[in-house]
Amino acid sequence: MAAAVFLIAFTVAGGSIQAESQGEAQKPLRAVIFYQAQIWVQDINIMQQIAQSIERGLEGHPEVALSCYGTEDMSMTDAMKAAVNMKTDVMICYGLDSQEARRQYQNLADHGIRVILVDGDVEDCGRLAYIGTDNYGAGVQAAEIVLRENGEDSQIAVLAPNLQTGLRSVGARLEGFDAAAEENGLKIEAYCETTYDSLTAIQEIEALLDEHPNLDVLFCSEAVSGQAAADVIEERGRNDEILVITYDRNQNIEDDLRKKALDLTLTQNTEAIGEACAQMLIALAADRTMETGEDVLFPCIPVTAEDLGGENNEP
Numbered sequence: 001m002a003a004a005v006f007l008i009a010f011t012v013a014g015g016s017i018q019a020e021s022q023g024e025a026q027k028p029l030r031a032v033i034f035y036q037a038q039i040w041v042q043d044i045n046i047m048q049q050i051a052q053s054i055e056r057g058l059e060g061h062p063e064v065a066l067s068c069y070g071t072e073d074m075s076m077t078d079a080m081k082a083a084v085n086m087k088t089d090v091m092i093c094y095g096l097d098s099q100e101a102r103r104q105y106q107n108l109a110d111h112g113i114r115v116i117l118v119d120g121d122v123e124d125c126g127r128l129a130y131i132g133t134d135n136y137g138a139g140v141q142a143a144e145i146v147l148r149e150n151g152e153d154s155q156i157a158v159l160a161p162n163l164q165t166g167l168r169s170v171g172a173r174l175e176g177f178d179a180a181a182e183e184n185g186l187k188i189e190a191y192c193e194t195t196y197d198s199l200t201a202i203q204e205i206e207a208l209l210d211e212h213p214n215l216d217v218l219f220c221s222e223a224v225s226g227q228a229a230a231d232v233i234e235e236r237g238r239n240d241e242i243l244v245i246t247y248d249r250n251q252n253i254e255d256d257l258r259k260k261a262l263d264l265t266l267t268q269n270t271e272a273i274g275e276a277c278a279q280m281l282i283a284l285a286a287d288r289t290m291e292t293g294e295d296v297l298f299p300c301i302p303v304t305a306e307d308l309g310g311e312n313n314e315p
Contacts, residue, residue, distance in 0.1 A: 095169065160194065
């Protein structure tokens, strides 16, 4: 998004501020966000949704120049390297906790680039702020729903593409669910790694149900697992037997909710996240010396078939 630069003349005590200082003050704050441009039908592009919301929040604020890049096959660590080469002021990215990611967070800091994390928090990485979903709380929220709907005797399986994932949105949900399950006396019967490939995920879930036929709850920590679980549940005609909880929302998930192959999805409030990010950028543009910003955490919004009503639109 292009930002105009306005030149305003000031006089102080009968003298003009030096042109060099004036020009420096008028440079817009440069911010960058990357997201995957090519997605499959089952995917949900949270980063793109947040980017679009930030753009709306920055309308009328030329003091911030936001660049949004839809890329193909670029990892987040590669994107962080690109941000350094671009000499940007701020990078908005999702939270990834690995040795390489932490090196790149430090590299951004060494180059004076502030980091705002939006989709999963990484503590002690030198970020300016975390503005995003309370993913740990979203895991707790799911466990409380299981307890309310199915009771303490639930036979639960936990599903994730990688149970030791460095992706903090998924990792924090798993941690929150495990902690709340233990606190509330819920027993987790099985853990299942599904992978991000939907066909492989379906095969893993079929094997899970064959090995554990008494399961009556599938907690799916992200959308690919949730949609794969819905496909298996629908194929086996067990819509009324197994409570399936997942995250986020697209047309497939809405269809699965209406068919009762999914019972509930917990959606991220990407519009509110983007608006809060825009406000942070505006504040940082006004105070370039800011070292830490205020963290802002949003709860997930539960959505069931009843909440969809007569809706038949894309998310």
